[in-house]
Amino acid sequence: MSEGPVNSPEIPRLPRVLEPGYNYASVTDKIASIVLTRPVSMGWLAGFSIAFVIMMVLLGSIAWLFIKGVGIWGINIPIGWGFAIVNFVWWIGIGHAGTLISAILFLLNQQWRTSINRFAEAMTLFAVACAAIFPGIHVGRPWMAFYMFPYPSTMGIWPQFRSPLIWDVFAVSTYGTVSALFWFVGLIPDLATLRDRATNKAAQIIYGMLAMGWRGSARHWHRYQSAYLLLAGLATPLVLSVHTVVSFDFAVGIVPGWHTTIFPPYFVAGAIYSGFAMVLTIAIPLRKAYGLEDFITMRHLENMAKVMLATGLIVAYGYFMEFFLALYSGNKFDLFLVEQRLHGPYSHYYFALILCNILTPQLLWIRKVRTNVAALFIMSLVINTGMWLERFVIVVISLTRDFNPGAWGRYQATFWDYSTFIGTLGLFVGLLFLFVRGLPAISIAEMRELVAHKSHEGHE
Amino acid sequence: MAQIFHRSTNFIARFSLFSAIFLGGLALTGILALARSPYFTRQNIAREQPVQFSHKHHAGDDGIDCRYCHTSVESSATAGIPPTKTCMNCHSVLFNNAGYLEPVRESYRTDTSIPWVKVHRLGEFAYFNHSIHVSKGVGCSTCHGPVNQMPLVFQANTLLMQWCIDCHRNPEAALRPLDQVYNMDWKAPADQAKIGHDFAVQRKIRTTVELTSCSTCHR
Numbered sequence: 001m002s003e004g005p006v007n008s009p010e011i012p013r014l015p016r017v018l019e020p021g022y023n024y025a026s027v028t029d030k031i032a033s034i035v036l037t038r039p040v041s042m043g044w045l046a047g048f049s050i051a052f053v054i055m056m057v058l059l060g061s062i063a064w065l066f067i068k069g070v071g072i073w074g075i076n077i078p079i080g081w082g083f084a085i086v087n088f089v090w091w092i093g094i095g096h097a098g099t100l101i102s103a104i105l106f107l108l109n110q111q112w113r114t115s116i117n118r119f120a121e122a123m124t125l126f127a128v129a130c131a132a133i134f135p136g137i138h139v140g141r142p143w144m145a146f147y148m149f150p151y152p153s154t155m156g157i158w159p160q161f162r163s164p165l166i167w168d169v170f171a172v173s174t175y176g177t178v179s180a181l182f183w184f185v186g187l188i189p190d191l192a193t194l195r196d197r198a199t200n201k202a203a204q205i206i207y208g209m210l211a212m213g214w215r216g217s218a219r220h221w222h223r224y225q226s227a228y229l230l231l232a233g234l235a236t237p238l239v240l241s242v243h244t245v246v247s248f249d250f251a252v253g254i255v256p257g258w259h260t261t262i263f264p265p266y267f268v269a270g271a272i273y274s275g276f277a278m279v280l281t282i283a284i285p286l287r288k289a290y291g292l293e294d295f296i297t298m299r300h301l302e303n304m305a306k307v308m309l310a311t312g313l314i315v316a317y318g319y320f321m322e323f324f325l326a327l328y329s330g331n332k333f334d335l336f337l338v339e340q341r342l343h344g345p346y347s348h349y350y351f352a353l354i355l356c357n358i359l360t361p362q363l364l365w366i367r368k369v370r371t372n373v374a375a376l377f378i379m380s381l382v383i384n385t386g387m388w389l390e391r392f393v394i395v396v397i398s399l400t401r402d403f404n405p406g407a408w409g410r411y412q413a414t415f416w417d418y419s420t421f422i423g424t425l426g427l428f429v430g431l432l433f434l435f436v437r438g439l440p441a442i443s444i445a446e447m448r449e450l451v452a453h454k455s456h457e458g459h460e
Numbered sequence: 461m462a463q464i465f466h467r468s469t470n471f472i473a474r475f476s477l478f479s480a481i482f483l484g485g486l487a488l489t490g491i492l493a494l495a496r497s498p499y500f501t502r503q504n505i506a507r508e509q510p511v512q513f514s515h516k517h518h519a520g521d522d523g524i525d526c527r528y529c530h531t532s533v534e535s536s537a538t539a540g541i542p543p544t545k546t547c548m549n550c551h552s553v554l555f556n557n558a559g560y561l562e563p564v565r566e567s568y569r570t571d572t573s574i575p576w577v578k579v580h581r582l583g584e585f586a587y588f589n590h591s592i593h594v595s596k597g598v599g600c601s602t603c604h605g606p607v608n609q610m611p612l613v614f615q616a617n618t619l620l621m622q623w624c625i626d627c628h629r630n631p632e633a634a635l636r637p638l639d640q641v642y643n644m645d646w647k648a649p650a651d652q653a654k655i656g657h658d659f660a661v662q663r664k665i666r667t668t669v670e671l672t673s674c675s676t677c678h679r
Contacts, residue, residue, distance in 0.1 A: 154621065
C-alpha cells in the first residue's frame with residue numbers, strides 16, 4: 001500500500017518514504033554515524049545542558065515536596081487532583097503515538113512507520129516515565145506508594161480492586177513493561193550493528209552486552225520476527241486500553257463532567273492526537289539537526305498531520321457530545337457544568353482549549369499547511385498545549401464546582417506545581433538527547449528492509 | 461577481528477538472567493518474611509520491667525482476677541496500669557521487707573510512678589478500645605495469650621493489622637460466654653462455630669463489612 005494503487009495518477013505527487021539512491025551500506029552509515037562517529041556538536045551540548053538544568057529543577061521540586069508535603073502545591077479539598085493528575089494524563093497520552101506507530105501500523109504493514117517508529121517508541125517510554133512520577137509523588141506519603149501494588153502485605157488487605165485508580169496502576173505498569181520490551185527487542189539487530197562498527201572497546205562491550213549475542217543468522221532473524229510480531233500483537237490492545245483505563249479514573253466518579261460513557265473513546269483519540277503532535281515536535285528538529293530529511297520525508301510528516309486531523313476531529317466530537325448530552329439529558333448539574341465552562345472562572349482555559357484543539361488543526365485540511373514544516377512544528381506545539389488544557393479543564397472545572405455550592409473551591413497552581421511540570425519536560429527532553437546520541441534513532445535493520453523492498457520494485 | 465567477549469560470557473549472561481529473577485524473588489521473600497518476624501513485631505519477646513513482676517505468680521498461682529489491677533478494662537479504651545497503691549494493698553504486709561520490692565515501696569513513699577515498660581504497643585493511627593471487646597465476649601487470653609503462665613509478660617501475638625483483621629472478619633471464633641472472659645484457661649468448645657454465631661447474634665456484633673471498614677479502627 002506504500003505507494004498507493006499502481007494506476008493511480010496520484011503516484012508522482014506522493015512523496016517517498018525513503019529518498020532514492022540509498023543502499024544497505026549507506027543507510028547503515030548514515031544512521032550509525034550519528035551515534036558512533038559524529039563528534040558531539042555544540043548544539044547537542046547546549047540542548048542537553050539546558051534540559052539537564054531543568055531536570056535538576058524537577059529533582060529539587062520533588063525533594064522539597066518530600067520535605068514539606070503536597071501542601072506546597074495548589075491542591076486542597078475540593079480540588080485534590082490539580083496539576084499532578086493533569087500532567088499524568090497528559091504525559092501518558094503522549095506515549096500512545098509511539099505504541100500506535102510501532103504496533104498497529106506494523107500489523108497494518110504501513111511502510112511509513114519504519115523511519116519514525118524507533119524514536120516514537122523511545123518517546124513513549126520517556127513519556128511513561130514522566131507520567132509515572134506524578135501518581136507516585138501525588139500520594140501524600142510517597143514512600144508508601146508501593147501500597148498501590150498488590151503484594152502479600154502484613155495488613156491482611158489488598159488494594160481496592162474495584163477502584164479505577166488501581167486499574168491504572170496495572171494499565172500503566174503493563175504499558176511501560178510492554179513498551180520497553182518492544183523497544184528493546186526492536187533494537188537488538190541495530191545494537192549488534194553498532195557493536196560491530198564501534199571502534200572503541202567500551203562501546204563494543206556495552207553494545208555487545210545489549211545485543212545479547214546477536215549474529216544475524218537466519219535462525220536469529222526467524223525468531224526475532226516472530227517475537228516482534230507477537231509483541232506487536234500484545235502492544236496493540238494497549239493502545240486502546242491504557243487511556244481507556246485512565247479515562248475510567250474520571251468516568252467512574254460521579255462528578256459532573258466526568259461521569260460520561262464517551263470518555264474512553266474520546267480519551268484514546270485525544271491521546272493519539274497529542275502523541276502524534278509530540279512525535280512531530282521531536283521529528284522536525286531531529287531530521288533537521290542530523291540531516292535525516294531523506295529518511296523522515298514529507299510523506300511521514302504529512303501522514304502524521306492527517307492522523308492528527310482525524311483524531312482531532314474525534315476529540316472535537318467528544319467536546320461537542322459533552323455539551324449536547326448535557327442539553328439533551330437536561331441534567332441540571334451537567335447543564336451547570338456547561339455554564340461553568342463557558343462563563344465560569346476558568347472559561348479562558350476552555351476557550352484556549354477550543355482554539356488550540358479544534359480551530360487551529362482545521363488548517364490541516366489545507367495541503368500547503370500539511371507540507372509546511374514550520375507550520376507543522378508550530379501546530380504540534382499548539383496541539384500539545386491544547387491537550388494539556390483539556391486535562392486541566394476536565395480536572396479543575398469539574399472539581400471546583402460540583403453539586404453543592406457550599407463545597408465549591410478555587411484552584412491556583414503554585415510555583416512548585418509549575419516547576420514540577422516544567423521539570424518533567426526537562427527530564428523528557430534530556431532523555432531524548434541522550435537517546436539520540438546513544439542509540440540509533442531510526443531502525444537500521446528496518447531501513448535496510450525498506451531499501452531491499454525498493455530495489456525489488458525496480459523502477460524506483 | 462578479535463572476539464570482544466570470552467567464551468565464558470555465555471554462561472555469565474545466562475546465569476545473570478537467572479539470578480536477577482531468583483535473587484530478586486529471594487530478596488522480596490526475605491523482606492516479606494522479615495516484616496512478619498519477631499524482630500519487627502516483637503512477638504514472644506519478654507520485656508524487662510523495673511520490678512520483676514510475675515503475672516504467673518499473681519494471676520496464675522494466686523488466682524487474682526485481671527480486673528483487680530486492670531480496673532478500667534470494662535469501661536474504657538485502655539485496661540489501665542495499676543497505681544503503686546494497688547500493689548501496696550497487699551505488699552504493705554506481705555513481703556514487706558523483700559529487697560526486690562524496694563522500688564515499689566520507694567515509689568509509694570515518694571509518690572512517683574513505677575516506669576513500667578509497655579509491652580503491647582499499637583500504632584497511634586489505630587483506635588483500639590478494650591471495653592467493647594470484653595463486653596462483647598472477647599476474652600483476655602484471646603489477644604494476650606496465657607498471661608497466667610508468663611513470669612514476664614511478652615506479646616503473644618503479632619499485633620499486625622493482618623492479625624486484627626482476621627478476627628474482625630470472623631469474630632465468632634473468639635466469642636465466649638460472658639462469665640468466661642477473664643478465664644485464662646478457657647478453651648473453645650467443639651461447637652464454637654455454633655455458639656459463637658449465637659453469641660454474635662445475641663450481642664449484636666456488627667457485620668464484617670462494618671467491622672472491617674477503614675474508619676472502624678482508623679478514625
